[in-house]
Amino acid sequence: MAMIFAKPSMRTRVSFETGFYLLGGHALYLGPDDIQMGKREETRDVARVLSRYNDIIMARVFAHQDILDLAKYATVPVINGLTDFNHPCQIMADALTIIEHVGQLEGTKVVYVGDGNNIVHSWLALASVVPFHFVCACPRGFEPDARTAKRAIKAGVSKIEITNDPKEAVKGADVVYSDVWASMGQKEEAEYRRKVFQGFQVDEELMKLAGPKAYFMHCLPAERGIEVTDGVIEAPNSIVFPQAENRMHAQNAIMLHALGL
Numbered sequence: 162m163a164m165i166f167a168k169p170s171m172r173t174r175v176s177f178e179t180g181f182y183l184l185g186g187h188a189l190y191l192g193p194d195d196i197q198m199g200k201r202e203e204t205r206d207v208a209r210v211l212s213r214y215n216d217i218i219m220a221r222v223f224a225h226q227d228i229l230d231l232a233k234y235a236t237v238p239v240i241n242g243l244t245d246f247n248h249p250c251q252i253m254a255d256a257l258t259i260i261e262h263v264g265q266l267e268g269t270k271v272v273y274v275g276d277g278n279n280i281v282h283s284w285l286a287l288a289s290v291v292p293f294h295f296v297c298a299c300p301r302g303f304e305p306d307a308r309t310a311k312r313a314i315k316a317g318v319s320k321i322e323i324t325n326d327p328k329e330a331v332k333g334a335d336v337v338y339s340d341v342w343a344s345m346g347q348k349e350e351a352e353y354r355r356k357v358f359q360g361f362q363v364d365e366e367l368m369k370l371a372g373p374k375a376y377f378m379h380c381l382p383a384e385r386g387i388e389v390t391d392g393v394i395e396a397p398n399s400i401v402f403p404q405a406e407n408r409m410h411a412q413n414a415i416m417l418h419a420l421g422l
Contacts, residue, residue: 162188162416163211164242165196165220165231172381173221173242173250176409184413189215199227208234217419238419240412245279245344246306251380252283253411256291258404259336262376269335270294272371274327274363275388276354277305280340280380285309288319296322298330300357327361331371338378339363339389355387363389368396376400 162181166174169192178188198207208231211218220231221242232239241249259266270293273281277299285305288295289312297305304310304323314321324330331337342358343351368375377389377399385391394401 162186162217162219163191163215164188165191165198165207165211165218165222166242167193167198167220167222167227168243169193170221170243172405172408176412177219177242180409180413181416184416186216186416198222199224204230205234207231208239209236212236217416240415240419243279247282247286248279248380249283249286250408250412250415251280252287253415254407255284255338255378255380255404256287257407257411258378258400259376261403261407262400263335267292268294270296270333271336271338272296272298272327272331272334273338273340274298274331274361274367275340275358276303276342276344277323278340278344280338281305282309284338285313285321288321289313289316290318292318294320294322296324296330296334298324298327298361300361301325303357327367328370331367331375334371334375336376336378337363337368337371339383340380341382341384342388358388362387363393365390365392365396368393368398378404381405 164177181188196207198204204227212235217238218235219240219242220228222228223245225244225246228241228244256266263269277297281297282305284295310323342354377393379389379401381401383389383394
């Protein structure tokens with residue numbers, strides 16, 4: 162497996178590399194300076210060359226178009242390890258984690274608090290095929306992509322809400338989910354976002370509003386003391402580390418499926 166990393170990541174690299182090794186495969190790490198996809202060599206050429214050396218390609222990139230181009234020109238399966246638009250492997254791991262801890266995903270209430278980013282877009286995609294209650298609570302102007310939200314609502318499978326009130330949103334939640342306010346590539350906006358996102362920190366008070374049965378999830382890495390307090394991450398109802406482990410198990414299933422095994 163060729164692993165293309167335009168964006169570095171501990172979890173994505175280790176989970177894919179270890180997981181593929183456990184399945185009996187060999188994974189090659191290709192970092193930002195190894196390929197410079199789209200700069201030193203066109204994406205379509207990278208896809209066709211790597212397809213002749215490897216049985217599968219995983220790519221973690223910035224622009225979503227890059228993953229689409231890889232998939233278009235590769236002759237082997239391509240796995241989306243993350244783009245600026247979505248993060249499907251994370252959401253597959255999240256679904257597995259909820260099934261393990263809540264008992265099922267269907268009918269649960271998942272409340273995401275923060276930026277309407279690639280994680281939210283993947284939650285909306287999942288809500289288009291599995292029936293549950295998904296709420297995204299974000300500041301005005303930071304809502305998820307309107308077309309993606311509209312498509313998920315139009316699917317009519319799940320109850321979907323986009324709101325600007327986190328305190329109301331979390332009531333009765335089975336899961337409260339958070340992510341960094343400024344993702345990779347947005348760090349110059351970090352200070353501005355900290356001001357705009359005041360009131361959207363997942364703290365002990367917000368978890369109390371959610372109720373005693375609510376679990377806390379975070380895709381990591383977390384900026385403790387910013388989008389979530391240290392106390393919430395370390396609380397008994399925090400399942401962020403089983404969630405991180407499940408990246409490997411979910412991705413192993415995805416790789417086996419992609420290879421027809």
